[in-house]
Amino acid sequence: MGGPADAAARRFHDAASQSGYRMAGEEHRCRGRTGRRGRGHPAVAEDPMRYLDILFAAAERHGRPIDLHLDEHLNPERPLFDAVFERVRRFGLQGRTVLGHASVLSALPRKEFERIRDQMIDLDIAVVTLPAANLYLQGRSHDMLPPRGLTRVAELIRAGVAIATASDNIQDPFVPTGSGDMLEIARWTLLAGHLRGDELATAYDMITAIPARMMNLTDYGIREGAWADLVVTDCEDVSALVGGGPDCIQVLAKGRPVAAPASPAVEAIRALEDVP
Numbered sequence: 041m042g043g044p045a046d047a048a049a050r051r052f053h054d055a056a057s058q059s060g061y062r063m064a065g066e067e068h069r070c071r072g073r074t075g076r077r078g079r080g081h082p083a084v085a086e087d088p089m090r091y092l093d094i095l096f097a098a099a100e101r102h103g104r105p106i107d108l109h110l111d112e113h114l115n116p117e118r119p120l121f122d123a124v125f126e127r128v129r130r131f132g133l134q135g136r137t138v139l140g141h142a143s144v145l146s147a148l149p150r151k152e153f154e155r156i157r158d159q160m161i162d163l164d165i166a167v168v169t170l171p172a173a174n175l176y177l178q179g180r181s182h183d184m185l186p187p188r189g190l191t192r193v194a195e196l197i198r199a200g201v202a203i204a205t206a207s208d209n210i211q212d213p214f215v216p217t218g219s220g221d222m223l224e225i226a227r228w229t230l231l232a233g234h235l236r237g238d239e240l241a242t243a244y245d246m247i248t249a250i251p252a253r254m255m256n257l258t259d260y261g262i263r264e265g266a267w268a269d270l271v272v273t274d275c276e277d278v279s280a281l282v283g284g285g286p287d288c289i290q291v292l293a294k295g296r297p298v299a300a301p302a303s304p305a306v307e308a309i310r311a312l313e314d315v316p
Contacts, residue, residue, distance in 0.1 A: 081109040096127040105136035112141035135164035142191040166202040193233030204251035205229040222247040240279040268295035
């Protein structure tokens with residue numbers, strides 16, 4: 041990989057190794073005011089194994105789940121999955137561990153991938169794919185057939201692994217584009233992740249219900265008593281929403297419109313402003 045994106049990544053990793061992103065800060069991350077989840081990036085640690093021990097121990101001590109930025113590379117010689125699996129078992133964090141990126145799964149031989157996949161299922165470990173960053177950053181050093189850089193999205197979700205999709209960068213050195221629209225990410229995921237045309241609803245679930253379960257959002261969904269944070273559109277169903285997108289859209293936050301409809305034809309949606 042070369043060029044501005046590579047230089048930015050190197051500067052980030054250098055700064056991370058020399059700053060407050062060191063291992064000693066992970067205890068604070070797990071119990072901080074805004075941290076409902078222990079977060080970590082083993083690749084930038086001076087000692088990844090000790091880093092993982094500190095992070096998992098802190099998560100166990102403070103009753104937090106774990107969110108790891110893991111193996112965002114395509115080198116089959118240095119994955120950290122087994123180290124994570126051992127600590128999930130040791131610290132009892134089954135069902136409370138999420139792995140971001142996991143790009144290297146696409147570079148592993150099938151039998152090795154299947155072994156790792158089966159352990160993810162056994163330990164109830166979830167995955168988040170970040171297609172924009174992976175498409176932009178990975179595979180730059182390949183002269184022929186550059187890889188897409190994503191994890192094995194389709195194979196994981198069809199096997200029963202909980203996998204969500206998102207973007208961890210928008211209009212920055214790692215991903216210079218992006219609008220913050222999760223429908224955009226769902227479409228990229230379907231195309232780059234080798235989902236099928238009949239899996240549009242699956243891509244929709246990857247930006248809605250699946251991440252909500254990962255975050256343990258008990259007040260999520262369209263039902264009485266849930267938060268009325270909604271996107272209302274004129275699409276017939278979620279497949280049409282992901283496949284083509286709406287002509288008219290209204291965003292609601294706690295039941296109140298926060299973005300104007302795209303067309304004056306949606307007066308019924310505007311009437312929601314009067315809903316108590």
